[in-house]
Amino acid sequence: MKGVLRFAGLGLILVYCLAPFYWMAVSAFRRPSDQFELTPLPSPFSLDNMAAVFTPEVGFGRSLFNSLVVAGVTTVLTLIIGVSAAYALARLQFRFKNIVAALIIATSMFPGISLLVPLLALFTDIGWINTYQSMIVPSLSFALPLAVWNLTAFFRQMPAELEQAAMVDGCTRGQAFRKIILPLAAPGVFTTAIITFIAAWNEFIIALSMVNDSKMQTATVAISRFTGAYGFDQPFGTQMAAGVIVTVPLVVVVLLFQRRIIAGLTAGGVK
């Protein structure tokens, strides 16, 4: 009896998490002419919606590329800036450490719109609207605290004896960091990179505010603005297909590295 209940509980969670996602995939592979059918499988199976996403009028390829640039550059910058801060928080003893840690975590809690309004005014003045940097720079405001927090948790898990031993053997702290800690922390850095990338890839309000040229739109904004390639009021088929294209790579990465990502998320606690 207990076993059955447990099994039912697990089944319920699976359905809860996957059913809406499944519906997106099913809808993506229907023929546009039977878009509104409710059969659990697309019949007949069709790639028309997928093809529609990449027609020149929709121009979704360009949006994917924009997302890749914005999320990729944000992630790389974040890691370069954040690694040293995380190391200091994890390893060094200094005054005001708790305040510093609290400040960094606090910045990630600020509502995006409070930062966006003045930045929008500023970027309008300096002609940054419709540029990559106008999306990348504000993205740092949530990506950097997220990355620092995650990396700190990973650095902290590594035994301090390792670098102490290296320093006894004559390494400076910097050398110990570069030669011992960083290679060992590579999995943690990698996981942080994935989590940061996903957060930046999924970003919406910054990309929506900073760009009004459809060529510079990121994927999330582009999908929400699709107009009917097939003349429907709202091109749901195309949108679901684009949604699948945007989401499936993330889901695959998440499934491949689920253990590490869960460790990162639960240590970071943010987002």
Place this chain on the structure above:
Amino acid sequence: MTTVVRRARGATSGAGRLALALLSPTFVVLALVVGYPLVAALRESVFREGTDLDESGFIVEGSKFVGVDNYASIFAGEAASRFWNAFGNTTVFTVITVALEVLIGVGMALVMHHAIRWRGVVRASILVPWAVPTAVSALLWRWIFQADGVANSIIGQEILWTTEGWHAKLAVILADVWKTAPFVGLLVLAGLQIIPTDVYEAAKVDGASPWKQFWRITLPLVKPALLVAVLFRVLDALRMFDLPFVLIGNRKESVETLSMVAFDEASSLRFGPAAAYATVLFVYVVVVAFVFVRLLGADVIGEARERSRK
């Protein structure tokens, strides 16, 4: 041996300077992308853009100092009803979604914690809603909630979910809970896994029922993890934007949140009022965070502090 001690001591005294050097890039960036905008928003919220006539009747363009006018008109003027509606929506969404997410999340965590087989599969599937971009999930739910969509066909009703009204609120709440309850579950599961099993064995020996075990052991021990999860969820829900914006639409009274009003004002280039809305939301977030950390004792930097005490 002495050299080791000396070296170690040297490292400690230099640690402050090293920490400063290592932390400064992060702080410079955060000062630019967080600190500056916060101050600028405050400044901007006391100005108003647009054309005006000066004392001698000339037209002057640009921003004009208006003091607390932007705030006054939010709270009392013609825009007051829009503000209070958005404030109400934001608060209602936050309270209801977070309450549901905690209930469902704790349930999920308990189920996963007790499962031995299939746990990996379920833990992986729980990450799927988290990985779906909010804007995409909003479209997905818009599709599910279509008049002739799958949601209506399952419940056998013909509700116009995505038009103004209580159903629009409900649609936003359901979509938000779907995406974030599993995440709460994940955080709670992490909290459950550090509870030593012998505590439960002792309780069993003493004859405590599973119900009592949950209330007396599980919940108190998981409370720190839960409190932090709830704090993060609350702050995230307070700035809700993508979901109602895409699922229902811009300028829809029944789902308009504070972020959406501020965005709408800013995109109409009324930066003064926009900054005022954004600042009010910011203050709201700070007050809530303060209540959680000070009054409820959410230990946000718990791990860091533990380390420095050692």
